[in-house]
Amino acid sequence: MNQAAKKHLAPKAAARSRKQLVNDLVGEVIEGLRARLARRDELRLRIKARQEKFYWTGLTKSIFRRPSSARSARRDLLEFGDNPQRERTPPLRYSRTDSTRSRDVNLPRAEVRPVFSHDIFAVQRVGGISRYVCELHNALCQAGTLSTVIAPLHVCGLLAGAERVLGIHVPELLQIRGADRITRAVDHLTEPAARALVAGHGRGVVVHPTYYSSVPPSRKYATAITVYDMIHERYPEMFSPGDKTSEQKRLWCERADAVIAISDYTKHQLVRLLDIDPGRVTVCHLGVTRVDPEPATRNRLATSRPFFLYVGNRGGHKNFDRLVRAFSRSRAALDGTGLIAFGGGKPTPTELRWLDEHRVSHLVSFARGDDASLAAHYATARGLLYPSLDEGFGMPPLEAMLHGCPVAAADAGAIPEVVADAALLFDPTVVESMTAAIDRIASDRALGASLASRGASRAPLFTWDRAARTTLSAYAAALEIAEARS
Secondary structure, eight states: OOHHHHHHHHHHHHHHHHHHHHHHHHHHHHHHHHHHHHHHHHHHHHHHHHHHHHOOGGGTTOOOOOOSSHHHHHHHHHTGGGOTTOOOOOEEEEEEEOSSOEEEEEEEGGGOEEEEOSTTTTTOSSOHHHHHHHHHHHHHHHTTOOOEEEEEEEOOGGGTTOSSEEEEEOOGGGOOTTHHHHHHHHHHHTHHHHHHHHHHHOTTEEEEOSSOOSSOOOSSSEEEEEEOOOHHHHOGGGSOTTOOHHHHHHHHHHHOSEEEESSHHHHHHHHHHHOOOGGGEEEOOOOOOOOOOOHHHHHHHHTSOOEEEEESOOSGGGOHHHHHHHHHTSHHHHTTOEEEEESSOSOOHHHHHHHHHTTOTTTEEEEOOOHHHHHHHHHHOSEEEEOOSOOSSOHHHHHHHHTTOOEEEESOTTHHHHHTTSSEEEOTTOHHHHHHHHHHHHHOHHHHHHHHHHHHHHGGGOOHHHHHHHHHHHHHHHHHHHHHHO
16 A cells, blocks of 8 residues: 555544544443442442441431542441441531421431532533532532532543542543534433432432433432523524523423522523522522642743733623724733633634734734643733623633732623622723723723732632532422422
8 A cells, every 4th residue: 555545544544543442431431330330239238238237217317427538438338337426417407398387307418419410521621610510519529418420421621530420531632523422422321320320319319410401300309400691591693593502491490499590690680581480599609719820831921921811712792802803902902912812712713814804913812721821821911801791600700810810801791790899890892991991901000909909809708618508508498399299
């Protein structure tokens, strides 16, 4: 075979090799789930035998010690009946009231069993929703709650190292085109086994989909759903006609036992647009975690030209095209200040054309990296520019404030609720308003220092521990409704 033919066939052979690796991973996932189900059944029988041996009925639902890891949690379960003096976690209490009676129900915190689904982890490597679920899951585990993530085949790297995750991570090198369809298909095929695993948990299970599943909520156990924003309802023209997000969101909001909104603004929009009873909606603000900046990246950025920072996706309601126009008209751009767009993937041909048309292609660059790299950008930027037309919460401004970066953000959505007086707000629909905000931060160092100081004071108010406590309250309400239904 000549060299030209070998060169032509090499990419096809590599593609076949990657597909074979994916097929092997699928087989491992299915076999792994079967083995886990068998071990859980055996474990459940052993626990029941020990409980019956060492305790009478009133103590068989006693409280587990706070697990420090998945392995220690399993050890605690196996040794449950051996030591009556084991340290206990305070019980979570909730009341059930109906037309005939009122009574208190003691539900140990360790027996509240949130189960997060695969939905977002099958399609999102890194993003706001996957980060929210991972941070919430970790905070619940640290609080002594037996939280579990069931994601048989997932592309999300944030789950690495997390406790109580059932599934296999597909490395980025194996994520061929269409990998999200493969992971979704595998997760759909293994969903019956996952549901059987959930049903085996018994009392205290709360199924919490990570996105709006096409499968309706079951009435066999408590369910909860988080509403992140109402973008699909407010800007339907930005999505394809076949997009079912709004339909599935309404389904879950109407039927789930608990509805969680990540801001007061989102709750207000949810009630207004979907006609949901406000008494069913719990507001749970997100938390933020400080990350140490990567030293090498920080040093490199500190010695380069000054720059503004943009973080996240750039399409649709994110309003990046208007930001490019505003930046191109600013005095900061004329003085040579740069703009770095962090995350959101490679620039599209349309975006590159925008930059050429507005003559700022030499000033705007695109970057990607891990959390430490992002922290280094926050720590060295002149300011964060956040021009979104609507947000259910707005995590980048909060992250920037935590790292001492001045923020200029849109006066829209939940952003004012999150940043309060710690950011310079502008009208995201008016280019001149955005340009003025950019130049104020670039030229007024006192203003930048004041915004950084106020932001550093406000950001620590948002913690994942607080988010976990609020979410547990919502789970308690869901369990109350599910118990009344049964």
